[in-house]
Amino acid sequence: MTRSRRQAVARPRRQRHPAALLGTVLFLVLAASGAAHAAWTTAASPATGSVTSGKVSITQSGYDKLKFDYTTGSFTTTKPITLTSGSVPSTYTLTFSAVSSPAAIAGAVTVTTWPVAAAANCTASTTLPGNQTVFTWASATPMTGSLAANGFVVLCVRTAMSSTSMSTYAGGQVAVRLDPSAAVGTNWNAQAESVTVIQTIPDVSRPTSPTNLTATSTTDAAATLTWTAASDNVGVAIYRLYRDGERVGPDITGRTYTDTGLNVGTTYVYTVDAVDAAGNSSTMSSAVTATTSQSPSSTSWYRVKSGGLCVTGSTNANGPVTVQVCNESLTTQLWQYDLVNQSDYLINSQAAAGLAWQRTTTAAVVMATRNTRDSSQQWGGTLSGNGLYQFVMQVNKNKTECITVPSYTAGTALQTQGCSAGSAQQFTLTAAN
Secondary structure (H helix, E strand, C coil): CCHHHHHHCCCCCCCCCCCCHHHCCEEEECCCCCEEEEECCCCCCCCCCCCCCCCEEEEEECCHHHHHEECCCCCCCEEEEEEECCCCCEEEEEEEEEEECCHHHCCCCCCCEEEEECCCCCCCCCCCCCEEEEECCCCCCCEEEEEEEEEEEEEEEEEEECCCHHHCCCCCEEEEEEEEEECCCCCEEECCCEEEEEEEECCCCCCCCCEEEEEEEEEECEEEEEECCCCCCCCEEEEEEECEEHHHEEEEEEEEEEECCCEECCEEEEEEEEEEECCECCCCCCEEECCCCCCCCCCCEEEEEEEEEEEEECCCCCEEEEEEEEECCCHCCEEEEECCCCCEEEECCCCCCEEEECCCCCCEEEEECCCCHHHHEEEEEEECCEEEEHHHEEEEEEEEEECCCCCCCCCEEEEECCCCCCHHHHEEEECCC
16 A cells, blocks of 8 residues: 555544634545545534522511510510511521610510411410420520521510519510521621510509608698608609698608698698509508697788688778688788787788777777777687687677678678677688798
8 A cells, every 4th residue: 555545544633623613623534535525514502601680688577566564464475576588598597685674674584486387376375386495585595597588487476574573673674676687608698677675564563551640740830740651662752641631732752741821720630642653652541630729820921711701801990801702912811810918819911010800889890000908909719610710809798799701702891790600700710821
C-alpha cells in the first residue's frame, strides 16, 4: 500500500468547537468515493434559567387580647395568638420581655402555651394537650417553630395568677412585649411590629376600720377628733369623717381633724372610715359623741337662725330686727354675745358698732345704742333642746318673755311673747368661720 493510500484511509480527526457558539462539525469518510468528505453543523442551544421571587414576612394577631385585669374569682385568661407567614417557608421566633411594678409580679404570673389547629380551639375550657410549654413572664425564653409558605400557626396562651399572689401584689401591673420575627437561613429575615399588653392586679381588699375614735376637745363652735390608723394590704390613702351620718370636711391624710362651724350647745355623733388608693373603703368606725359648749364666746361672731332664716339687724338705732334669707356676705347677720352679768348677754351687731338688741315697750325687738346697764338689752340664753336656744328677758318681777318669730317669712320683725316650747321661740347659734 502506498504512502498516499495509507493516508487516505487514516482515521478522521475530530475538531472541537464550543457548542453554544459554533455548533458541531463532523467529518466522515465516504466509502464509495475516494478521499472525498462531507460536513454539517447544528444550531446552538443557549443555557437558560429563571429566579422566582418570594417574600419573607410574619404577622401576628390576638396578642392584644391578653390584656387582662385579674380580679377575685377571675385568676386566668386564655387567648389564641395566630402567626401568618409570607410566600417563603421560614422559621419563626417569639421573644417576650416584661416590665412590672413591683418587679416580682412578672415572676408570679404563670404562662402556658401549646399549639392548636385553629383559634376556635383555644378557649378557657381547653384542656392541656401534654406538649405545652410553661414559663413565667420573668423567665420567658424565645419560642421557635416553622411556618410553611403562606401558612399559619396558632398558639394557645394561658396566663394565671394565684389568689395569694393577687393579695400580695394588689395594685401592681406587668407590661409584656411580644417581638415576632421570621428567618430563612442566616441572610433573609423579617421583623413584625412589637405588641405590648398590660396585665393588672386590681386592689379589691378593703382596709380595716379605724379604731379608738375620740373627741379630744370641744369649744362652742368646734370639735377635734382623733383615731387609730386602719391597715390595708397596699396602704390607706385617706380617711373620711362623718357628722350625724353626713360627710364633713375634705379628704384627711392624717389621723386627726377639727370640725368647725358647729352650733353652740349641740351634741354631734361622729364616725370615720378609711379608703385605700384603689377606692376600697372600710366599714365605719364605732361612733363617738361630741358636745359643744353651751355658752357662746364673747370674742366670736355668730349667725342666729330660725326656721331656715337668719336674724338680721338694721344699721340704724330703733331700726327693726327681722328674719331674712341667710347670706354669709352680710355683716348685718353677724352677732356677738357680750356677757354683762352671770347669766345675761348684750347682743351686739357687727355691721353697726355700738348697737345692740333691745325690747321696746310694745314688745318689738329693735336696734338700740348699746347700754350695759339697760335691762331691756339683757338677754338670757336658755337651752330648750339639743342646740336650740330661747332668748329670755325678765321684763319685770312678774313677767318673763322670750323672743318670737311670728312668721317664717323674710322681713318678719321679731317680737317678745310669753315663753313656750314652740319652734317660733327656738334659735340656733352657729359660729361664723
